[in-house]
Amino acid sequence: MEMCLRCVLVLMASAGLAAAERTMPATFYVNDDAGNDAAAGTEESTAWKSLEKVNAAELIPGDRVLFRRGGLWRGQFIPQSGSNGAPILYGAYGTGDKPILQGSVARNRTEDWTEAAPGIWATRKAEPQLLAPLADLTGSSWAIHSEAGAKVRLTREQEDGRAFVRIACEVAGKASNHIQLWGPALTNAAPYIVFRARVRSTVPCDFANVSAILNRFPYSRAFSETPGRKKVGSAWQTIDLPMVQERDLGGAHLHINFGDTLPAGAVFDIDPVGLWAAHLEADASTPCDVGIVILNHGEKWGVKKWTRVDVKAPFDYWYDEDDKRVFLACDANPAAKFKSVELALTRHIVNEGGRHDVVYDGLAVRYGAAHGFAGGGTARIVIRNCDIYWIGGGLQYWKKRDDGSRYPVRFGNGIEFWGNATDNLVERNRLWQIYDAALTNQGPKDEETNITYRDNVIWQAEYSFEYWNAGRTANILFEHNTCVDAGRCWSHDQRPDPNGGHLMFYRNLAATTHFVVRNNIFAGSTEVCVRMDTDWRSGLTMQNNLYHQAEKSVFRWLGKTHFAANEFARYQRELGMDATSLFAAPQFVDPATRDYRLKPGSPGSALATGGGPVGARFDLSKDPRN
Numbered sequence: 001m002e003m004c005l006r007c008v009l010v011l012m013a014s015a016g017l018a019a020a021e022r023t024m025p026a027t028f029y030v031n032d033d034a035g036n037d038a039a040a041g042t043e044e045s046t047a048w049k050s051l052e053k054v055n056a057a058e059l060i061p062g063d064r065v066l067f068r069r070g071g072l073w074r075g076q077f078i079p080q081s082g083s084n085g086a087p088i089l090y091g092a093y094g095t096g097d098k099p100i101l102q103g104s105v106a107r108n109r110t111e112d113w114t115e116a117a118p119g120i121w122a123t124r125k126a127e128p129q130l131l132a133p134l135a136d137l138t139g140s141s142w143a144i145h146s147e148a149g150a151k152v153r154l155t156r157e158q159e160d161g162r163a164f165v166r167i168a169c170e171v172a173g174k175a176s177n178h179i180q181l182w183g184p185a186l187t188n189a190a191p192y193i194v195f196r197a198r199v200r201s202t203v204p205c206d207f208a209n210v211s212a213i214l215n216r217f218p219y220s221r222a223f224s225e226t227p228g229r230k231k232v233g234s235a236w237q238t239i240d241l242p243m244v245q246e247r248d249l250g251g252a253h254l255h256i257n258f259g260d261t262l263p264a265g266a267v268f269d270i271d272p273v274g275l276w277a278a279h280l281e282a283d284a285s286t287p288c289d290v291g292i293v294i295l296n297h298g299e300k301w302g303v304k305k306w307t308r309v310d311v312k313a314p315f316d317y318w319y320d321e322d323d324k325r326v327f328l329a330c331d332a333n334p335a336a337k338f339k340s341v342e343l344a345l346t347r348h349i350v351n352e353g354g355r356h357d358v359v360y361d362g363l364a365v366r367y368g369a370a371h372g373f374a375g376g377g378t379a380r381i382v383i384r385n386c387d388i389y390w391i392g393g394g395l396q397y398w399k400k401r402d403d404g405s406r407y408p409v410r411f412g413n414g415i416e417f418w419g420n421a422t423d424n425l426v427e428r429n430r431l432w433q434i435y436d437a438a439l440t441n442q443g444p445k446d447e448e449t450n451i452t453y454r455d456n457v458i459w460q461a462e463y464s465f466e467y468w469n470a471g472r473t474a475n476i477l478f479e480h481n482t483c484v485d486a487g488r489c490w491s492h493d494q495r496p497d498p499n500g501g502h503l504m505f506y507r508n509l510a511a512t513t514h515f516v517v518r519n520n521i522f523a524g525s526t527e528v529c530v531r532m533d534t535d536w537r538s539g540l541t542m543q544n545n546l547y548h549q550a551e552k553s554v555f556r557w558l559g560k561t562h563f564a565a566n567e568f569a570r571y572q573r574e575l576g577m578d579a580t581s582l583f584a585a586p587q588f589v590d591p592a593t594r595d596y597r598l599k600p601g602s603p604g605s606a607l608a609t610g611g612g613p614v615g616a617r618f619d620l621s622k623d624p625r626n
Contacts, residue, residue, distance in 0.1 A: 010576035025062030025086070029093060030054055032071040044093070049102070050442025051075045053249070056312065061086035061357065064150060068092075068098035074102050077350045078247045082357035084380060092362040098387055103349040104288060104342040105292065107326075110335045114326060120311060121334055123343075126324035128278040130241050134188040134557060135156045137197075139163045139273035143182045146175070150178040150259060155175035157269070162425065164271035165197070173259030176209050176397045183272065186212055186222070186525075190243045190277035192224065192287075197273055201232045203266035208321075209257035210241045211399075218376035218419060220353040222252035224288050229261070229321060232268070238433030242278060242324075248350060260400045284323040289436070291369025291394030291412060292490070293317050293328060294346035298433065300338070301490045304329065304393065306408055342367050346394025348374040353418075356380050363387075369394030370412055372434075376443070383426045388414040392435025393491055396420045407496065410435065414461065417441040423450045428618055435491045438483075445471040448510070452477045457596055457615045460489040464502040465609030469510035473539070476515045480608070482596045482615040487526030500526035503555075511537030519608040521596075521615040522584050523548045531556040537577065545581040546604040546614045554583065582607060586615070 003525045010012050028048065036048030041057075047241040048054065051073040054065055054074055061083035067073070078216040082088040092099050107113065107123055112148070117123040144154035144164045150173035155166045165181075172180045199207055201607050207230045212223035226570040230239045254272075254468040262268055280287065293302025305394060309319050310329055329336055348367040352358065353375030359382040365372045372388040394410015397528040399409050412435035415426055425537045431438040438461040441448045448469055454477065458464045464483035467476070487500015502522040515536075522529045522545060529547050535558065547554055563571035568583035584603035596615065598605050604614040 012597055015582045019124055022060055025060060025064070027064040027066060028057065029066050030071070030073075030083075031068045031069070032073055033068070033619045034405075035068075038390070041615070046487040047567065051077060054113045059088055060089065064089045064091065066091050067363065068555045069094040069099055071148070072100040072102055073231060074104070076103070076246055076347050077101050079350065079355055079358045079360075081350050083438040087359045087380065087382070089131045089359040089361060090363065091390055098364040100363055100364045101349055102342075102366055103347060103370075104292075104344045106218065107341045108335050108339070110333050111407055111482055112341075113328075113333050115333070119329055119331060120298055120594070121330050122320075122329055124285055126242070126280060126287070128192065128280045130194060130200040131279055134190065134193065134275040134277055135184075135186070136274045137184065138274070140184045140272055142184075145182065146173070146178060148173060148175070148178045150260075152179055152258075152262075153573050154181075162271060164269050167258065167262065167268045167270070169258075169262045169264055169266045172262060172264040172400070174400045176257035176260045177333040178259030179262060181256040181270075182215060183256070185251050185253050186275070188275075189222070189248070192278045192280050193243050193245075194241060194276045194278045195241045195272075196243075197239060198271035199230075199232050199235045199269065199591060200234055200267045201262075201266050202234060203263045204231065204233050204259040205263055205266055205268070206230065208261060211243065211255050211426070212252040213255050215253045215255075218353045219470070220351070220375070221246055221499060222248070224347060236269075236271075240275070242280070243288075245310070246347060257397075260398050260406060261355065263404075266486075270355035285406055286319070286326055286343055287321070287345070288322055289321070289346040289369065289395045290317070290326055290343045291344075291346050291392060291410065292346060292365060292390060293326070293365070294340075294342040294390055295334070295338045296340050297342075297488070303494045304410075313377045326539045339530070344369040344390065344393070346370050348372075348389075352378060352381065354378070358382070359384065360383050364389075366390050368392075368412075371416045372413070372431075373415045374413070374418065375406060376421075378417055378421050381417075381424040383415055386429045388431045388434070388438075390433045394524060410495070410526065412436050413440050413466070414438040415440070417448070417451060419443040419446045421446075421448050421451060421489065424452070426451075426453045426456060426526075427459075428455045428575040428616075429458065433459045433489050434461035435489070435495075439478075440466040441476065442466065442468050443471065445469075448473045448476065448512060452476045453479075453481060455480050455618060457482045457594075459484040459594065459596075460486075462487055462489055462492060462498075462500050463504040466506065467506040467515075468506035468508050469512075470508075471510050473508075473510040473512040474514055478517045479519045480615060480617055483519045483523070484521070486529075488524070491524060498526065499528075500530050501528040503530040503532075505531060505536075507533050508536045509534065510536075512536050515540045517542045518544050519539060519614045520545045521544070521586050525552060527547065528556045528562075529551045530554065533559055533596060537575070542578045544581045544609045544614065545578060546586055546607055547578075547581065547583045548585050549583075
């Protein structure tokens with residue numbers, strides 16, 4: 001009877017029954033080489049092929065989706081939620097290297113590049129072809145939002161028989177989100193769309209930052225923000241702004257940020273015309289900002305510049321927001337000089353906003369210029385046995401200085417729990433070459449509770465772990481992690497704010513309880529082992545950690561007091577922290593090959609709470625870069 005039931009279930013799954021018609025969980029296979037998206041997916045021989053198929057699949061709690069080891073999938077991965085006690089698992093099958101989810105586009109062919117000037121090579125210009133109209137936005141409804149002291153007024157006007165929206169700015173914003181214009185919901189969509197509008201402004205300004213996002217928490221983005229900035233003057237002009245779909249979200253609204261572009265005293269008029277489906281050849285352009293140029297998988301990397309004239313030294317590069325192309329300084333065609341040329345796109349590789357009850361096990365996530373794993377409003381997420389590397393560096397937004405000038409803010413974390421997050425577990429992962437933090441939970445005024453980070457090995461991230469909040473934080477455990485060489489990463493020297501450190505405790509205003517940091521190794525950084533900008537020691541326990549820092553400070557307290565490498569005892573005495581911790585060289589087995597196990601007799605071999613070694617409790621004897 002049991003065998004008959006199993007056969008029936010297999011036949012049902014093979015017949016392609018929708019998730020709503022299934023009552024028993026199933027296992028699905030994905031093979032980038034020999035798969036077929038039209039197949040059932042329930043056997044290795046009938047595996048699916050693409051990441052798009054996985055994103056769109058109808059899954060039920062308890063389902064498993066397994067990627068072929070040795071395979072590679074480009075694009076953004078959108079997981080689905082399971083239920084409490086029956087998570088959806090995304091893992092691996094077969095033998096060989098971990099399956100790779102990759103957030104970059106390859107420009108490995110010599111025809112991908114042309115020499116724009118002596119020693120300056122450029123990818124192809126974006127030339128989208130408009131297809132079918134999706135929506136007539138003439139007379140559509142729009143609403144305004146302002147914050148952080150910005151003041152604007154929205155009215156609806158008419159001129160020559162056409163209705164349009166007028167925004168009068170009294171007080172300008174300092175960041176892009178300080179003034180937001182919300183438009184209608186998208187009822188029809190396509191993978192690539194173009195928003196057309198007529199615009200003018202009494203004071204010259206830029207028009208940019210158009211996207212489509214949910215107008216409710218967690219404000220997930222359906223269509224990526226258009227980074228190109230169009231100059232707007234006093235006469236009406238028609239502009240086209242392309243957007244690329246990140247995920248299929250019902251109810252996403254058109255959204256425009258004006259906070260860092262609209263000057264005080266300006267009256268900005270916008271006449272939304274419509275939306276069009278568009279076509280762009282996959283290899284014809286680079287659809288969004290590029291945060292890393294990765295050459296031969298990390299042998300060399302690009303140095304991001306913000307104007308074309310600044311592209312001078314070898315491997316300087318600039319992303320042209322308007323034409324969606326990269327300009328790179330190189331003494332030969334980049335694709336002739338390097339076997340692999342990867343342009344990391346400013347999108348999260350795993351976009352899990354609003355998801356719950358998901359397990360990731362045994363995946364490699366790499367080459368993305370936003371976050372590796374990211375999303376607000378998560379619960380019961382498990383990230384286990386994954387490799388996350390070469391992450392971040394993309395343009396997050398332009399910020400305005402008091403003198404009116406703007407400067408770029410870059411970002412990118414390995415694993416980020418943004419906003420409300422609860423009951424999440426991160427264990428036995430390896431993370432390296434991260435622009436910002438390898439691991440972090442953070443948010444402006446949120447609930448961050450019951451999050452555990454354990455047995456992870458981190459090296460060459462600007463920060464190993466970052467935390468800040470202004471809501472409520474409880475039951476955060478950071479234990480048995482090995483953190484090495486903070487700040488010694490691809491991005492450090494090109495950051496506007498180089499401050500490599502292992503524990504970056506920025507401004508924390510949250511009611512914080514039971515935040516425990518214990519049994520970890522913090523060894524080597526460019527600036528400091530621990531930085532703490534506000535005093536929340538009453539909610540924090542730090543114990544049985546092993547620190548080592550050859551020259552720079554061990555601890556930076558409230559932005560002004562530094563405890564040098566030879567002042568660890570003074571740090572313990574004056575701040576009353578880490579009373580059971582040690583300052584000593586860890587004595588790794590072979591740091592040259594990233595084998596961060598402790599040698600017998602290491603000062604950390606019996607330091608952990610209850611005895612035993614500190615640091616991650618698993619074997620890293622193989623070089624994970626191979």
